[in-house]
Amino acid sequence: MDIKTIQSLIEQDMLSVNQLIFEQMQSDVALVNQLGLYIVNSGGKRVRPMLTLLVAKALEAEHQNKHITLATIIEFIHTATLLHDDVVDESNLRRGEPTANAEFGNAASVLVGDFIYTRSFQLMVGLNNMEVMQILADATNIIAEGEVLQLMNCNDPDTTEQSYMQVIYSKTAKLFEAATLLPAVVSEQPQNIKDALKLYGMHLGTAFQLVDDVLDYSANAELLGKNIGDDLAEGKPTLPLIYAMKSGTDTQVAQIREAIESGNGIDNLADILQTLEDTQALQKTMEKAQQESEKAITQLNCLDDSTFKEALIALARLSVDREY
Numbered sequence: 001m002d003i004k005t006i007q008s009l010i011e012q013d014m015l016s017v018n019q020l021i022f023e024q025m026q027s028d029v030a031l032v033n034q035l036g037l038y039i040v041n042s043g044g045k046r047v048r049p050m051l052t053l054l055v056a057k058a059l060e061a062e063h064q065n066k067h068i069t070l071a072t073i074i075e076f077i078h079t080a081t082l083l084h085d086d087v088v089d090e091s092n093l094r095r096g097e098p099t100a101n102a103e104f105g106n107a108a109s110v111l112v113g114d115f116i117y118t119r120s121f122q123l124m125v126g127l128n129n130m131e132v133m134q135i136l137a138d139a140t141n142i143i144a145e146g147e148v149l150q151l152m153n154c155n156d157p158d159t160t161e162q163s164y165m166q167v168i169y170s171k172t173a174k175l176f177e178a179a180t181l182l183p184a185v186v187s188e189q190p191q192n193i194k195d196a197l198k199l200y201g202m203h204l205g206t207a208f209q210l211v212d213d214v215l216d217y218s219a220n221a222e223l224l225g226k227n228i229g230d231d232l233a234e235g236k237p238t239l240p241l242i243y244a245m246k247s248g249t250d251t252q253v254a255q256i257r258e259a260i261e262s263g264n265g266i267d268n269l270a271d272i273l274q275t276l277e278d279t280q281a282l283q284k285t286m287e288k289a290q291q292e293s294e295k296a297i298t299q300l301n302c303l304d305d306s307t308f309k310e311a312l313i314a315l316a317r318l319s320v321d322r323e324y
Contacts, residue, residue: 001314009311010053013068017049020072024119031104035112039079039100047208047319049075051179054315055197058308061187069123070186073136074179076120081143081171083113088151089234131185139178146170155235157257161242168209169202176205196302200312203296208319210289213238214282217273219324232272235263239288243281244272252278286320293320 007014025036049071056067083100085091087109092102101109117140124133150167153159180201184194216231217240231238237260245253252275259265265272276282296316303309 001310003315003318006050006054006311006315006318009307010050010057013053013057013071014046014050016065016068017053017071017075020068021075024072024076024123025116027115031108032112032115035100035104035108036116038103039083039112042094042097042100046075047315048078048175048179051176051201051204051312051315052183054308054311055180056183056187058303058306058312059183059187059189059193061183061189063187066127066186067183069127070132070182071179073120073123074175074182076116076123077136077140077143078175080113080116080120081147081175083109083116085147088147089230091230127186129186132182135178135181135185139174142170142174146172146174150236153237155261155263157237157245157260159237159242161239164237164239164242165206168206168213172209172212173202173205176208177201180204193302196299200296200299200316203292203299204316204319207289207292207296207316210239210285210292211320211322213240214285214289215322215324217276218282229266229269232259232265232269233263235260235265239285240276240281241272243284244275244279247279247281248275289320293317 021040022037025033025040027033027036052071052074053067056062056070061067082094086094086099087101087106091099093099099109100112104112120136124136127133146167146169149163150171153163153167177198178201181194181198184197189197213231216238217229219228232241241256241260245256248256255268256265256272256275259268259272293316297313300309300312303312
C-alpha cells in the first residue's frame with residue numbers, strides 16, 4: 001500500500017481536519033491569521049493527524065467526530081513546536097520554503113506558536129475528557145523537556161546514545177504516541193489495546209526521527225526541503241555521528257568532535273560524510289530505525305484485520321523507506 005492509497009482512505013476526514021484548522025486559526029489579530037496560515041499552508045506530511053484518523057477508523061471510533069478534533073489538536077501542537085524549533089535552531093528553510101521566522105521574524109514566530117499551543121488546549125477542553133487532557137498536557141510538557149535536553153546536548157561530542165534516544169523520544173516519539181493512543185481513549189477501549197497503540201506510536205515516532213537524522217546526511221536537498229548537514233551546522237550530536245565516533249579512526253573522531261563543539265562542521269561536510277560511509281554509521285542508524293518500525297507493527301496485533309490496519313502497517317514501513 002503506497003502513501004496515496006493510505007491518504008485516500010482518510011481523504012474526507014483529512015478535509016474535515018483542514019477545515020477545523022482554518023476555523024480555529026481565525027483571530028482578530030491580523031498577524032496571527034497571516035503567520036498561522038503561512039505555516040499551516042506550507043505543506044508537510046501530516047503524518048501525526050493521519051495516524052490519529054487511521055487508528056480511529058481501525059477501531060471504528062468516529063463517534064461525534066472526536067477523531068477530527070483530536071487530529072487537529074495533534075497537528076496544532078506539532079505546528080507550534082516547529083515555529084519554536086526554527087527560532088531556536090535559527091533555521092531559514094523548511095519544506096523548501098522560507099521558515100516563518102525568516103519571513104516574519106523571531107518574535108512573531110514565538111508568539112504565534114504560543115497562540116497555536118493555547119488554541120490546541122481550548123480544543124482539548126471542548127472534548128470534556130480529563131484523560132485526554134492529561135495525556136496531551138503531559139505530552140506537551142515532555143516535548144518541551146526534550147527540546148531543552150537537545151539544547152543542552154548541542155556542541156557536546158560526549159553525548160551518549162542513551163541521552164540521544166531520550167531526546168528523540170521526548171521531542172518526537174511522544175507526540176506520535178499521543179496521536180495513536182487518543183482514539184483508543186475517547187472510544188473507551190480496553191487497557192491492553194490502549195497500551196499496544198501507545199507503543200505503536202512510540203516505536204513509529206522513534207523510527208521516524210532516526211530516519212530524519214539519516215536523511216540530514218544522505219537526502220537530496222531539494223526533496224528534503226532543507227540544507228543537507230543542518231544538524232552538523234547546529235552542532236547536534238545525532239546518532240549517525242555518535243556511531244561514527246565509536247568506530248572511526250582517531251583523526252576521524254577528532255574531526256567530528258571538533259565539528260560538534262564548534263558548530264562549524266559544515267566546512268568539513270565532505271570529509272564527515274566520507275567518515276559516515278566508512279564507519280557504516282548511516283546504515284547502522286537505518287537498521288535501528290527498521291527495528292523500531294517492526295516493533296511498532298507487532299503492536300498492531302491487538303487490532304482486528306481491516307484495510308485501516310493494513311494502512312497503519314504500511315505507514316510504519318513507509319516512514320522508514322522514504323527519501324524526505
